[in-house]
Amino acid sequence: MYKGQFHKWEWSKYNTRKGRSKNALMPAQSRAKKTRGNGADTTSHSHAATAHLDFDLPAAHTAFDTERRLSELTLARSPQTEHQALIARHANTMNLQLLHQNSEFRNVEHSLDAYKALISIWSPGDKPWKSSIPSPPASPTGSILQQVQQALCLFDRGQNAAGMQILDSVNGRIASALTITASSSSSSSSSSSSSLALTPQASAQAAATIPIEIIWDCYLAVPQLILTANRPELLSLFMDYLARYASITLSSEHPLTKISRHLANLTDAFSIHRRQTHLLAGGQPGQGPNNLETSQAEALNMLKMYIAKSWTLWLDLISEKRGRKDHVTIHLRRGYAVLMEEDLSEPGPGSSKLLSDFTSSLDESIEIRGEEATTARVLELEELLAKMYMPLFTPKKLAHAEKMLKSVLDKVDARLKEEGRGEREMRYNDRFLIFIVKHFLARIADYEGQMERGHKWRMESLRTDKKDGFWRQISEMVEKSLRADGRSEEADEIKRERNDLSLPQEQQLEGVGSAEH
Known part of the structure; x- marks a missing residue:
């Protein structure tokens, strides 16, 4: 394995102190670098990420197909099946950068850099928290985060098929959101395939169309939710799909593509360490080799670090661009x-x-x-x-x-x-x-x-005794919210109280209280 890797890097055969030239430890320019285009990712993870994203185009998966994919990630398999799955996994990831020298930490750094670009461009909008993802009539209600939470609750109750259906719906919404983002980026400039290559004004317009449920839910809230529920295999599955679709619909330089790629690498690293520990421990958690348990703990800490630093990015950048009192x-x-x-x-x-x-x-x-x-x-x-x-x-x-x-x-x-x-x-x-x-x-x-x-x-x-325009406004909001949740009886109670008022229309608009009340 080392010989093959050194050959790809074109390192010198002998790296001894005696008789080596001063450039003996420097790798020659790789073939991959010679053929790389100007628009390629220049980070140290570019070649690894390209290999990682070398697969078929994602298609609309049925609930059965999604359940099959999730079952391949579960820890409940036999040691022999698990061993075969690990061999197949490593065979498909031979071109990935080896997990050494804090590669997970670098994934965190690169993810945060891309996330910072997303938040910075998106944050000045007047109504930035309003979602623009179209929701199919048959899909479950709620945001992407709420739907993932519904799926987790179903998994906990053993209703795996129903949980898979919700996750398939989530994948459909993600695909729809990324498609909208890609079309907005393309319409901003017909001569460029990358939104970041546009003028600052055009770039801001293109990035501002990214739905908030992608920026907030997919890259912060959903990872935090799934880790809290202790379902790392599901998180790896979620991030892999996001990375695949982003790499297809968007340019390689788009922040969504970059952060998806690095987060997929990060979640895969934790998932691999977790399965290795379980396999070598004979299915008994906490009994595997110390080095694998340490690797798993480090990868988990990197994911937690990413979440904590992402929160800080949101807080700092929004405060800077909008002010502390916005x-x-x-x-x-x-x-x-x-x-x-x-x-x-x-x-x-x-x-x-x-x-x-x-x-x-x-x-x-x-x-x-x-x-x-x-x-x-x-x-x-x-x-x-x-x-x-x-x-x-x-x-x-x-x-x-x-x-x-x-x-x-x-x-x-x-x-x-x-x-x-x-x-x-x-x-x-x-x-x-x-x-x-x-x-x-x-x-x-x-x-x-x-x-x-x-x-x-x-x-x-x-x-309150002050049933004025302000009270009417907040009572209407509460009533609307209750009806959206299907609680019509409580909503009718609020509506009846509001209709019983005899406050003149002029006073309602002016927010002046009536002496009779």
Whole structure:
């Protein structure tokens, strides 16, 4: 194996200190480098990634075919079958760069570099969290992240066929999103095959069309969700499909192609180490050779490092481009504070001054857009909160979030008492903050299956003596959300209360409270 690799690198046969020239350790220019085009990837992983992506075009897989592919990755096979699968796996990856000298760490670095380019170009958009992926009528509801969560729940219950059907639907949505991205890049310039080769303005326009569910769900949220569920083989399958389709639909220089390629290498590395350890341990976890167990642990740590650093990239770049008090920045910081900072003894970058920054953001937005538009904008982000963060909440994180939210209510209540202001004297910021906190507490209760407690918090969030335009706006949002979840009875309850009001239309629009109420 070493002879073959040295021959490909064209290294000198003898690399001894005695009698060697000063260039004896330098490899000659490889044939691959001589024939490489100007547009090829210039990273150290270019040749390895090209070999890794040398396969047939992906087709629409049936549930049976996807189940077969996933079953090939499971750890429940016999040692003999596992041994054959490993031999076949290594035979197909002979051209991959050998896993040595922190190759997984380099995959993390290259993935983050490509991810940074994606976030930087995408972040200035006015409504960046709005998905644009068309959803087929027969597909399950929810975002890509929510659908993967549904599949994991089905796997846990032993309903593998149903889980595979959802994963096939996810693959279809990914293919659709990448096709949209490719067509947008092509339309930006008919003379270039790479969006990054365009002018900065055209490049920004092309990259801005990338659906957020690809950038956020596929490259951060889904990996975090699957690792939390301890399903690394499924993560490898997911990233392999993403890398294959990106390499076909997009140029080799596109950030989506690069990050897909390196993440596929990273997840494959962990999956290989995991199966090797299991095979050589005779099916008993934790009893394999120390070097393989160490390799598996290192690969897993690299995946966790990628996720942690990706969160930091989002936080830093969005804060830099949009400002700490922008609504989107505040929205991201709230998720970071719950999902990534629960073990910190002091406030981290997400939770530090989050409450004061949120109220300041409302003040700034009201000056620019007015109260009604500000309410609509923030409520839209609140709806997206469930899609972006809820599937990632473990019981521990849910408890942490609930503790944080109740602490906010205590602080607001203490401040209002200190200022001597009752409900009718509350400012817009106080009313909105109290509503947001209670509404999210209701979502947490629903997520935990405690529907009565969720209903209680929801009604509490809408309970007020000031039934003005602001109240109507938030009650309509809650009603719409409940109907989307199929909870028409609770939605009708809110609608009846709103229809019973006799508030004049002029006062509704002006947000002025009625004395009768």
